[in-house]
Amino acid sequence: MFLKRLELQGFKSFADKITLDLDGNIIAVVGPNGSGKSNITDALRWILGERDAKNLRSGRAEDLIFAGTQNKSRAGLAQATLFFDNSTGFFPVDFNEVSVSRRISRDGTTQVFLNKSEVRLKDIIDFFAKSRLGARGLTTVNQGESDIFIRSLPMERRVMIEEILGLKEFRLKKAEAERRLKNSEDNLEKAAALIEEIKPHLSFLRRQVTRYRNREAIMQSLTELEDRFYGGQVWSINRELSELEKERQEVEREISLKKEEERTSEEELIRIKNSEPAAAESLKFIKLRKDDLLAKKGELQKELGRIEARLEIGARQGGVDVVRLKEIVAEAKRLIGEALREEDFAAVRGKLESLSELFRETDERREEIPDTGEERRLIAEKIAELEKGMAELEKDEEGFSSGIRDFNEKFRQAFLTLEGKKRETEAFIQRLNRLLLNKERLEFRLQEIARELSEAGRSIGEVKEGVGSFPEEEREAVKRQILRYRQELASIGDIDQGTVKEAEETEARHEFLVSQVSDLEKSIADLKTLIKELDGQIHENFSAAFKSINEEFDKFMKIMFDGGSGRLSMEKVETGLGENGAAEADRVPGVEIDIDLPRKRIKNLEALSGGEKSLVSIAALFALISVSPPPFLVLDEIDATLDERNARRLGEMIKKFARKTQFIIVTHNRAVMEAADILYGVTMTPEGASRILSLKLSPEGQTSAKL
Numbered sequence: 075m076f077l078k079r080l081e082l083q084g085f086k087s088f089a090d091k092i093t094l095d096l097d098g099n100i101i102a103v104v105g106p107n108g109s110g111k112s113n114i115t116d117a118l119r120w121i122l123g124e125r126d127a128k129n130l131r132s133g134r135a136e137d138l139i140f141a142g143t144q145n146k147s148r149a150g151l152a153q154a155t156l157f158f159d160n161s162t163g164f165f166p167v168d169f170n171e172v173s174v175s176r177r178i179s180r181d182g183t184t185q186v187f188l189n190k191s192e193v194r195l196k197d198i199i200d201f202f203a204k205s206r207l208g209a210r211g212l213t214t215v216n217q218g219e220s221d222i223f224i225r226s227l228p229m230e231r232r233v234m235i236e237e238i239l240g241l242k243e244f245r246l247k248k249a250e251a252e253r254r255l256k257n258s259e260d261n262l263e264k265a266a267a268l269i270e271e272i273k274p275h276l277s278f279l280r281r282q283v284t285r286y287r288n289r290e291a292i293m294q295s296l297t298e299l300e301d302r303f304y305g306g307q308v309w310s311i312n313r314e315l316s317e318l319e320k321e322r323q324e325v326e327r328e329i330s331l332k333k334e335e336e337r338t339s340e341e342e343l344i345r346i347k348n349s350e351p352a353a354a355e356s357l358k359f360i361k362l363r364k365d366d367l368l369a370k371k372g373e374l375q376k377e378l379g380r381i382e383a384r385l386e387i388g389a390r391q392g393g394v395d396v397v398r399l400k401e402i403v404a405e406a407k408r409l410i411g412e413a414l415r416e417e418d419f420a421a422v423r424g425k426l427e428s429l430s431e432l433f434r435e436t437d438e439r440r441e442e443i444p445d446t447g448e449e450r451r452l453i454a455e456k457i458a459e460l461e462k463g464m465a466e467l468e469k470d471e472e473g474f475s476s477g478i479r480d481f482n483e484k485f486r487q488a489f490l491t492l493e494g495k496k497r498e499t500e501a502f503i504q505r506l507n508r509l510l511l512n513k514e515r516l517e518f519r520l521q522e523i524a525r526e527l528s529e530a531g532r533s534i535g536e537v538k539e540g541v542g543s544f545p546e547e548e549r550e551a552v553k554r555q556i557l558r559y560r561q562e563l564a565s566i567g568d569i570d571q572g573t574v575k576e577a578e579e580t581e582a583r584h585e586f587l588v589s590q591v592s593d594l595e596k597s598i599a600d601l602k603t604l605i606k607e608l609d610g611q612i613h614e615n616f617s618a619a620f621k622s623i624n625e626e627f628d629k630f631m632k633i634m635f636d637g638g639s640g641r642l643s644m645e646k647v648e649t650g651l652g653e654n655g656a657a658e659a660d661r662v663p664g665v666e667i668d669i670d671l672p673r674k675r676i677k678n679l680e681a682l683s684g685g686e687k688s689l690v691s692i693a694a695l696f697a698l699i700s701v702s703p704p705p706f707l708v709l710d711e712i713d714a715t716l717d718e719r720n721a722r723r724l725g726e727m728i729k730k731f732a733r734k735t736q737f738i739i740v741t742h743n744r745a746v747m748e749a750a751d752i753l754y755g756v757t758m759t760p761e762g763a764s765r766i767l768s769l770k771l772s773p774e775g776q777t778s779a780k781l
């Protein structure tokens with residue numbers, strides 16, 4: 075037996091825990107109206123995954139929990155568990171027994187357990203669908219729905235058939251694939267829209283980044299050029315400066331040396347100059363004395379001249395005027411004496427010679443002139459003394475003059491040497507000045523370079539010295555190139571790091587979106603293929619089974635109606651509604667029913683009686699399960715509208731099919747009850763809760779209850 079037992083607690087009217095052993099092929103559930111029989115089929119449908127409260131005959135999910143009565147308090151939760159025998163491996167799990175439990179609390183929380191492990195409701199629906207079971211379709215036929223197959227729309231009929239054929243799994247897969255396809259298409263649309271949205275901004279950012287990259291390239295070229303241009307200049311200027319500095323030190327050393335020499339020369343000159351006064355003073359004194367003597371000599375000569383003139387006149391007049399001669403001699407004596415006192419030796423000598431001549435002449439006329447021998451001797455001595463004195467004076471003068479000449483020469487030499495030294499020092503100073511000027515010029519050039527660099531936002535320390543300079547004739551062109559680069563940089567502007575970051579982020583986002591689009595396109599293609607394949611499988615399986623179902627349907631129609639015929643056909647649908655899977659699903663044709671009842675011309679199903687509708691539905695149900703027998707069927711009062719004869723036929727058919735399918739039947743019909751292996755009675759206790767009784771059906775139609 076596939077279904078082993080059902081446990082209910084707090085579910086609808088089953089307030090207390092009940093266990094329903096399902097140890098039989100045909101289990102009939104009987105009992106008075108409102109005792110809770112259908113609540114059992116509701117529980118089974120609920121366990122099989124029903125989501126819609128309406129299909130469980132409750133307004134809200136909470137209505138599934140025992141509401142309480144006057145005498146019995148309400149339950150906090152409802153729970154229903156169905157145990158399956160899985161020894162045949164019907165379910166693809168490694169358990170001999172499978173239990174599926176569903177629980178709902180008053181706060182609306184629902185839980186589903188597969189072998190006591192909590193799973194999602196969706197997992198359980200899939201789990202059953204894989205094994206061709208489900209809450210919909212014909213596996214569980216509710217009370218009052220015995221004619222469901224007839225009442226349903228063509229498409230609903232198809233769903234019922236598909237479920238019993240086990241195609242629901244494909245349908246679920248297809249629905250899932252379609253859902254994913256829809257999702258993917260929505261996402262694709264969104265991603266494509268986002269790409270379109272960011273495209274203009276991205277291309278703006280790309281342009282900016284390209285400009286920035288150009289900027290970096292220009293910047294690099296500029297830096298290299300500046301390094302070379304300025305670095306070369308700085309290097310050569312610095313080299314010149316250091317050479318200049320060396321030279322300056324050299325020149326300064328020379329200058330101090332020369333100054334030293336100059337000082338020495340000056341000292342020498344001063345020393346020489348200081349040696350001047352004695353000789354020069356003496357010479358001056360001699361000169362003064364000589365001048366004085368000369369003046370006196372002049373006076374004497376004049377007097378002598380006068381005497382000589384008178385002597386001459388006297389001689390010419392006839393003799394020497396002795397008186398006059400005496401006067402002359404006396405005068406001469408006085409003058410000579412004076413001249414001697416005055417030491418004017420040269421004048422004295424001259425006068426003396428003249429006097430001597432006069433005296434000689436006078437001597438020749440001695441008898442005529444008074445004797446002047448004493449005076450002449452005295453004069454001769456004086457003359458000799460004068461001459462001696464004059465000779466000494468002249469010797470001194472000569473001595474002093476030659477000393478002065480030496481001094482002058484030395485002085486001149488020393489002066490010239492000093493002048494020479496001064497000129498040399500001056501020459502070095504000139505050179506030093508030139509060097510300093512040159513240094514200033516070079517330093518100014520360095521300042522100029524520093525200023526130019528600082529205008530370009532760089533410092534002189536940054537440029538690499540000696541990168542290799544440009545020849546002079548190229549410099550102008552290089553300078554122009556530098557300016558061109560700077561202008562280009564200025565026109566590009568500063569790099570905005572925010573823009574760079576935004577560009578990176580937008581680029582990454584764009585890449586992500588593009589790869590998402592490609593992933594989505596791929597998955598859309600895959601999903602479409604999958605949907606197509608699933609459609610193919612559904613179509614193939616359905617078409618294969620449909621033919622057999624049709625044959626069986628016709629056969630069962632004949633059995634149920636003692637003749638007549640029945641035929642299921644595929645609905646005619648418009649094609650070409652769309653290309654995708656979802657649209658194709660719309661094109662799936664539903665199932666139409668054509669019947670032909672004996673002795674009746676009714677073709678319209680609506681015109682059938684309630685019982686006839688049930689019979690057609692039952693014929694269809696058995697046609698289906700004959701082609702694809704389900705492991706169990708739950709039928710809730712499908713016999714309600716049947717007369718005794720048809721109910722008996724149903725009982726017979728159930729018995730026949732019970733070999734392959736386990737039946738749980740809620741019934742009031744005795745003929746159907748008779749077909750059952752196990753009979754359960756459901757009663758309502760005085761407290762208002764359902765109770766289960768196991769009943770034994772006696773051949774006489776008596777029932778005995780077992781509590």
Ligand code: ATP
Pocket residue numbers: 085086087088105106107108109110111112113114137138139140141142217756
């Ligand atoms: P019939 O033979 O008339 O079809 P039945 O035996 O199938 O009757 P059910 O429809 O299974 O009866 O049970 C209906 C009973 O269950 C009602 O008496 C109803 O009050 C009771 N019931 C339904 N839901 C709850 C609930 N949440 N709490 C308590 N009782 C409930």
